Amino acid sequence: MKITLNKLFLIILFILNVSCKSGSNITDPPPINNSECIDGQSMGCDDICSITPLQNDACGICDGNGSTCEGNWNVFYDVSVPIVGFQFNIDGAIVTGASSGAAANAGFTISTGVSTVLAFSFTGATIPAGNGLLVQVEIDGDANSACLADLVMSDASGNALDVEIINCNTIKSSE
Numbered sequence: 505m506k507i508t509l510n511k512l513f514l515i516i517l518f519i520l521n522v523s524c525k526s527g528s529n530i531t532d533p534p535p536i537n538n539s540e541c542i543d544g545q546s547m548g549c550d551d552i553c554s555i556t557p558l559q560n561d562a563c564g565i566c567d568g569n570g571s572t573c574e575g576n577w578n579v580f581y582d583v584s585v586p587i588v589g590f591q592f593n594i595d596g597a598i599v600t601g602a603s604s605g606a607a608a609n610a611g612f613t614i615s616t617g618v619s620t621v622l623a624f625s626f627t628g629a630t631i632p633a634g635n636g637l638l639v640q641v642e643i644d645g646d647a648n649s650a651c652l653a654d655l656v657m658s659d660a661s662g663n664a665l666d667v668e669i670i671n672c673n674t675i676k677s678s679e
Contacts, residue, residue, distance in 0.1 A: 577647045579621075580674040581606065582635035583657070585665060589624035590638075590657040590675075597645035605637040614639060630660060638675065 541553035548557030549566035558567040577597065581587070590607075599616045602623070607614055610631045612623040621641055631638070643650055651672035657665040666678040 575642055575644075577641045577643045577650050578673060579605070579638045579641060579652065580636065581631075581638040582674065582676045583665065583667065584633050584677045585659050586630035586633055587665070588628070588630050588658055588660050588662075589622075590655070591620065591622045592655040592675075593619045593653045594621070594641060594643065595619070595651050595653045596649035597643040597647065599641055600644055601642035602639050603642075604640040606631045607639045616641075 541547055543555075545553040545555055546557050548554055549560045550558045552558070560566055560568070577594070579592075589612075597619075599619055599621060602614045602616050602621050607623045610625060610629045611627065612625050612629065612631070614621065614623040616622075621639065623639065652669045652675070655667060655669055655675060657667050657675065659665055667675050668678045670676050
């Protein structure tokens with residue numbers, strides 16, 4: 505009995521032998537790690553080698569700003585006049601509480617409803633013009649889906665400030 509091997513059969517055997525060594529599967533991607541990066545580069549959280557690799561934020565989001573941790577959602581501000589009060593809704597999540605930030609530091613009373621945050625001072629205190637964390641809102645739901653809406657901020661004269669919402673969680677003077 506004469507055995508004849510087909511070239512295609514031999515090629516398939518070779519590929520399977522090379523690809524499946526060490527318990528790997530032929531469909532597994534090739535291993536990638538820092539040792540494969542070149543010229544002083546290192547691996548970022550996006551699996552791309554770079555001199556300045558991307559990093560995970562405190563919430564585990566690649567190149568995130570730390571504002572989307574489950575349960576907490578940060579609202580930032582950047583305004584040119586003092587704030588005496590503010591109210592906003594949060595679309596895409598249920599509000600369960602709010603605290604911290606410049607509002608708490610100024611002694612504001614911070615109240616929340618299902619989708620609303622309201623903050624002001626009974627003593628006339630203000631949040632100075634500037635920027636930073638306005639308030640940290642506790643939410644149920646996906647923090648990545650949350651977005652400020654129906655924003656009202658007022659100055660010491662009771663006038664509404666000309667502000668806009670940037671990137672769903674930052675309040676900025678429109679000037």
